């Protein structure tokens with residue numbers, strides 16, 4: 001039976017066509033799928049196993065045929081389409097059997113006059129490189145490559161699956177060649193084809209692909225992502241990876257996959273704004289039926305949903321309510337503990353570790369809490385917290401840890417039933433112990449609990465170890481390594497600022513050294529200024545330049561550590577008559593125009609073509625006001641690390657361009673990058 005495949009850059013490449021032309025492409029694909037031989041298609045065989053079809057008088061489609069399968073490679077204006085086809089050949093690789101579209105004009109690599117380093121692949125035989133899928137015509141070029149920068153330039157011209165294997169090889173990994181595909185196997189049955197080609201059989205999927213050509217994540221998953229989307233696990237699974245490695249995409253596709261199996265799915269993220277993003281993206285990915293089975297919600301909202309089934313009047317205790325209840329409790333319980341000390345104990349031990357019983361507090365490890373406490377002292381302190389909670393309960397309020405524990409009890413006792421078969425957690429790193437235990441309790445089937453996050457982006461809370469919370473992910477922990485968001489240049493600089501290794505969210509560390517992006521772009525800019533006024537004026541001037549370079553204003557973001565800094569940026573933009581838009585939690589950002597302005601905390605989960613981070617001075621990063629009252633060296637160290645991670649989050653929002661600027665002394669976090 002005839003089937004149809006699409007190369008993974010087929011839809012993005014249509015973006016430069018007019019709306020009318022894109023409409024004609026949709027009609028052409030429909031007609032072609034009904035009957036490739038219809039006279040209107042004017043199918044014509046070209047060289048190198050390529051074919052052309054007539055879309056309109058001016059447009060031509062280039063295709064390849066593999067057995068019964070037609071592969072759509074490109075549509076372009078007549079001459080451009082034929083020129084593109086002249087420089088390519090398509091067919092199965094003689095060693096791996098994978099379908100490849102290969103450029104026939106091979107890039108020359110400049111030979112250094114005095115070779116400094118040996119060629120990267122000197123130790124690899126031709127037959128080994130061929131077994132990875134390297135097209136034989138590219139072997140001489142590969143043999144000349146001596147540094148990673150040149151390698152990345154060459155890899156952009158090779159099939160993506162081959163490029164990825166070579167990158168892994170260049171970082172010293174042991175790479176096993178893929179299992180060869182016998183020539184008799186239909187290409188659709190070969191896993192390697194999933195990487196570069198996609199089957200689009202139904203009209204609805206085709207329409208979505210045409211409407212959102214840049215949303216490649218909707219149709220193309222990396223095999224490592226695809227495996228995680230469809231795998232059946234025997235217990236909770238953890239997916240980590242640096243910023244931009246497609247973790248959220250995995251969570252969304254898995255949500256759809258489970259919904260298709262009829263499961264009721266909870267997809268959570270940390271704050272409302274991130275849930276809003278997830279909902280918007282899920283609407284692109286899912287049918288209304290699938291969407292009806294997926295609930296997107298913050299953990300906090302879900303917690304209240306459970307509790308209010310028993311007690312409709314229950315509320316959160318906000319910071320003010322907790323502060324006054326603590327002051328009152330401290331006065332009532334003898335022992336003379338300083339209120340600031342008690343508040344720190346509450347914030348750094350009780351809440352993050354989800355402590356609700358005396359036994360838990362008696363036994364908890366207070367690592368990094370400064371002075372040690374005797375059991376007698378702990379007992380006295382615990383009395384204060386018991387009293388604090390009584391005061392809150394009197395006002396029908398509760399703190400986060402206590403409310404989570406109560407919700408878990410309700411679920412465990414069967415008084416309230418969970419609505420979810422599966423729970424998927426994004427931005428895992430910012431959750432606290434009580435919340436994680438609650439999510440586990442909400443998930444009816446342990447193999448359908450998937451936790452997705454990056455400790456390098458933790459900006460709240462001290463962290464945790466999943467196994468210490470009874471969430472066992474050993475043997476089911478996966479790291480994604482291909483960065484889809486940022487250029488390799490931005491990725492490298494952001495990773496240097498963050499440092500390596502990072503916490504693996506399970507009591508150990510993991511390295512990011514093998515993460516790579518296959519997209520190249522300009523090196524990020526680092527700029528010192530005489531004054532903060534000069535700095536924001538330069539940022540506004542750069543925005544004007546980006547807009548002149550055809551970046552839409554809404555694809556540009558400026559981030560700063562504080563809102564005051566953003567006010568100054570706003571004024572500088574207004575002086576150049578450039579529209580701006582403040583990113584906030586509950587906004588309608590899809591319809592808003594203007595350059596996006598946000599705090600670094602609000603940058604989470606977003607992405608823009610160009611990002612400017614202002615105020616990267618040592619006064620603001622780490623923020624002096626945050627460190628001012630922290631005496632304990634461990635707390636200080638932890639606060640500084642959170643600030644570093646905040647800068648990492650802001651930097652990694654950039655897809656193509658990134659500028660960091662400051663006045664005064666540069667941030668200490670910039671020491672690892674050449675500024």
Ligand SMILES: Nc1ncnc2c1ncn2[C@@H]1O[C@H](COP(=O)(O)OP(=O)(O)OP(=O)(O)O)[C@@H](O)[C@H]1O
Nearest residue numbers: 216217220221222243244245246247248249484485
């Ligand atoms: N398989 C894919 N093909 C093409 N683009 C992809 C793919 N997977 C992810 N992307 C794109 O890469 C970008 C980053 O993806 P995503 O937000 O899922 O990463 P992340 O690891 O969750 O990032 P962060 O930790 O910074 O939030 C998005 O623009 C997404 O659409």
